[in-house]
Amino acid sequence: MRDVAIVGIGQTPVGELWDKSLRHLGHDAIVAAMQDAGIETADALYVGNMLSGELGGQEHLATLLADFVGLRGIEAAKIEAACASGAAAMRVGIMAVASGMADVVIVAGVEKMTDTLPHETTAGLALAADQEYEVAEGATFLALNAMLMRRYMYEYRVPHSAFAPFPVNAHKNAQGNPNAMFPMAISVERYINAPVVAPPINVMDSSPICDGAAAVVLVPADRAKEYGQGKRIVRVAASVSATDTLAVHDRRDPLFLEAAYLSSHRAYTLAGLTPKDIDFFELHDAFSIMSVLSLEACGFAPRGQGTALGESGAIALDGELPITTMGGLKARGHPVGATGIYQIVEVVQQLRGEAGTNQLKHAHVGMAQNIGGSGATIITHILVGED
Amino acid sequence: MRDVAIVGIGQTPVGELWDKSLRHLGHDAIVAAMQDAGIETADALYVGNMLSGELGGQEHLATLLADFVGLRGIEAAKIEAACASGAAAMRVGIMAVASGMADVVIVAGVEKMTDTLPHETTAGLALAADQEYEVAEGATFLALNAMLMRRYMYEYRVPHSAFAPFPVNAHKNAQGNPNAMFPMAISVERYINAPVVAPPINVMDSSPICDGAAAVVLVPADRAKEYGQGKRIVRVAASVSATDTLAVHDRRDPLFLEAAYLSSHRAYTLAGLTPKDIDFFELHDAFSIMSVLSLEACGFAPRGQGTALGESGAIALDGELPITTMGGLKARGHPVGATGIYQIVEVVQQLRGEAGTNQLKHAHVGMAQNIGGSGATIITHILVGED
Numbered sequence: 001m002r003d004v005a006i007v008g009i010g011q012t013p014v015g016e017l018w019d020k021s022l023r024h025l026g027h028d029a030i031v032a033a034m035q036d037a038g039i040e041t042a043d044a045l046y047v048g049n050m051l052s053g054e055l056g057g058q059e060h061l062a063t064l065l066a067d068f069v070g071l072r073g074i075e076a077a078k079i080e081a082a083c084a085s086g087a088a089a090m091r092v093g094i095m096a097v098a099s100g101m102a103d104v105v106i107v108a109g110v111e112k113m114t115d116t117l118p119h120e121t122t123a124g125l126a127l128a129a130d131q132e133y134e135v136a137e138g139a140t141f142l143a144l145n146a147m148l149m150r151r152y153m154y155e156y157r158v159p160h161s162a163f164a165p166f167p168v169n170a171h172k173n174a175q176g177n178p179n180a181m182f183p184m185a186i187s188v189e190r191y192i193n194a195p196v197v198a199p200p201i202n203v204m205d206s207s208p209i210c211d212g213a214a215a216v217v218l219v220p221a222d223r224a225k226e227y228g229q230g231k232r233i234v235r236v237a238a239s240v241s242a243t244d245t246l247a248v249h250d251r252r253d254p255l256f257l258e259a260a261y262l263s264s265h266r267a268y269t270l271a272g273l274t275p276k277d278i279d280f281f282e283l284h285d286a287f288s289i290m291s292v293l294s295l296e297a298c299g300f301a302p303r304g305q306g307t308a309l310g311e312s313g314a315i316a317l318d319g320e321l322p323i324t325t326m327g328g329l330k331a332r333g334h335p336v337g338a339t340g341i342y343q344i345v346e347v348v349q350q351l352r353g354e355a356g357t358n359q360l361k362h363a364h365v366g367m368a369q370n371i372g373g374s375g376a377t378i379i380t381h382i383l384v385g386e387d
Numbered sequence: 388m389r390d391v392a393i394v395g396i397g398q399t400p401v402g403e404l405w406d407k408s409l410r411h412l413g414h415d416a417i418v419a420a421m422q423d424a425g426i427e428t429a430d431a432l433y434v435g436n437m438l439s440g441e442l443g444g445q446e447h448l449a450t451l452l453a454d455f456v457g458l459r460g461i462e463a464a465k466i467e468a469a470c471a472s473g474a475a476a477m478r479v480g481i482m483a484v485a486s487g488m489a490d491v492v493i494v495a496g497v498e499k500m501t502d503t504l505p506h507e508t509t510a511g512l513a514l515a516a517d518q519e520y521e522v523a524e525g526a527t528f529l530a531l532n533a534m535l536m537r538r539y540m541y542e543y544r545v546p547h548s549a550f551a552p553f554p555v556n557a558h559k560n561a562q563g564n565p566n567a568m569f570p571m572a573i574s575v576e577r578y579i580n581a582p583v584v585a586p587p588i589n590v591m592d593s594s595p596i597c598d599g600a601a602a603v604v605l606v607p608a609d610r611a612k613e614y615g616q617g618k619r620i621v622r623v624a625a626s627v628s629a630t631d632t633l634a635v636h637d638r639r640d641p642l643f644l645e646a647a648y649l650s651s652h653r654a655y656t657l658a659g660l661t662p663k664d665i666d667f668f669e670l671h672d673a674f675s676i677m678s679v680l681s682l683e684a685c686g687f688a689p690r691g692q693g694t695a696l697g698e699s700g701a702i703a704l705d706g707e708l709p710i711t712t713m714g715g716l717k718a719r720g721h722p723v724g725a726t727g728i729y730q731i732v733e734v735v736q737q738l739r740g741e742a743g744t745n746q747l748k749h750a751h752v753g754m755a756q757n758i759g760g761s762g763a764t765i766i767t768h769i770l771v772g773e774d
Contacts, residue, residue: 001486050446053438054441054446058517059437059469061467063469063630063759063764064517066630067633077468078467079467080467081449082447092466092482095479095482095486099485127440127445132408241463242462250454376447
């Protein structure tokens, strides 16, 4: 198996991008990544996307994009694992290079969610849940996460306000990210008094519906110096995907993200690391409750202590375990199938020292975790900056 | 790179399976393949599927199926490349094993197309075409193929009746396939007089809308003898994917399947073979015209001579290049995202000597080709039976 390196990154701003079609969004991110890597062609393009069929009337998206960016003829495929589609596509790209079946691979995440009516987009997101056992009974994604948050508050006697540090931190960090959708600070008071969407979840617990695209270029690590125009090379130290039941009611303990535990701990083993070795963590804060459950399952906080970790200040840029360093899903935005690639791009920015005002002092080992559904598909990547 | 072998196959009957839900279809094929391979678990499940979101309200399908077949926790992802989704998933499975990132991988193709109204299914299939440049202008898949067929007839002065050998051969072969949707012979007269759907395409030129699922189990070739319970081992000699424009009007020569040429000829090179070494060919006869264009692009007939190859009898079970040996898309059926895996399963049946009354005398090297859209994604696999 060949080691794999990331030698190019690209991204579009995240937001309500009504002047860009799906193919233009993909184009902009892919071309940016190719320019960053200094390449003019590639062997394959894998695209993470969840909703192009449902919301855009377009499947076969990867082949469309390959042609549209000038790479007609190369291999192309779309990879889907709900909101974890981006990281799932990343894994396929890694396998293509690791196996030797491809040398230069582009992985993109693309999503357009704002050209449809809100109820259409909400229905689209529900495709990630169990159609027969959850959606047909009226559950939306928001409702499922609201039940998880309420259960957590009950089980661990935690008030809603204890979740404030997560969106407050995300919005603070988004101010340093020129591509963030909501680059403005919010106060704890604003969080507490935000309009409730599905109790106990309020607007500030929820990541926004938005458009965006991000891309990376992968090559064999032993040839990485030929690319990237002298920028620091980032090596994929571990890539692991694990799954759980789609339907939340099928889990023995809905407050334990089994798939986050499995994928993170296998990733630690593959990389020869422990949670203490992770310098920062781009986690999947689609809702505040997911940040807390992820931190606990990945071994960064004991069960029931995830909110306390937030309150301790450890998650800030100058803390022990900075998270959502460029704004996270909450404030950078969550264009679902693209999110997993935005996370990878942001980890690379930190490892390269390109994170601007948000640059971490110690950024040698970064972790990204992308979650599909209410914890059903969880994919963990550990990336290391090469000396 | 590790060589990859197929050690298990499974399939459901193809048809209007109203008593089986999407998850039950996938379950039946996957469990059959696991039993055939003699395995009780696996490292990953990749699912080829095109329309579960659009027609079934269910994305995140691979994770759902992993849980439903008793493999909760393993990696899972859905792969989509329109009607080539099955072969695209096959490629991901091969990369997972070849890279060493997985040892035992299940690849399934699953599709359910008959629980929706015909116009809904037709709209679903159009997701494979260019939404902005073809579908918005009123094109359906059928219309695009009808234009290709008419152009071929004009360009090469070929009458419609010259295409008869392809559906006649497919239906003849389907009689020996217990899983075929239409296992009945048709005469040339019946072909010629069949109701026209979109001139010049008639019902007998067109593969049916249907449900079905198929699955294979992949392992490293050097460990293949541990699996498959003594059955003949089948090795993946080549796996190549290539693409073209989604929109047919963007192609310089719409009658030349550039992606079929690229993927087949790269596959010949990888396998160290020429077209003459291919003992039989499971091609993508979604419409009769596609059979002809595929045979020409892959080097089995000169341009404009594809129908003559059919008329020569070479495509029959006892001919020089048997095609659609188990009925093809036309008569076995075309559950779109599953078709690529049905083709692989049928090649394995022939290579193992398990094709019953359709068993070929010389079946050592088999080729399968899966086409997405009107030739936009074309994936070729060459499989070899080990001695």
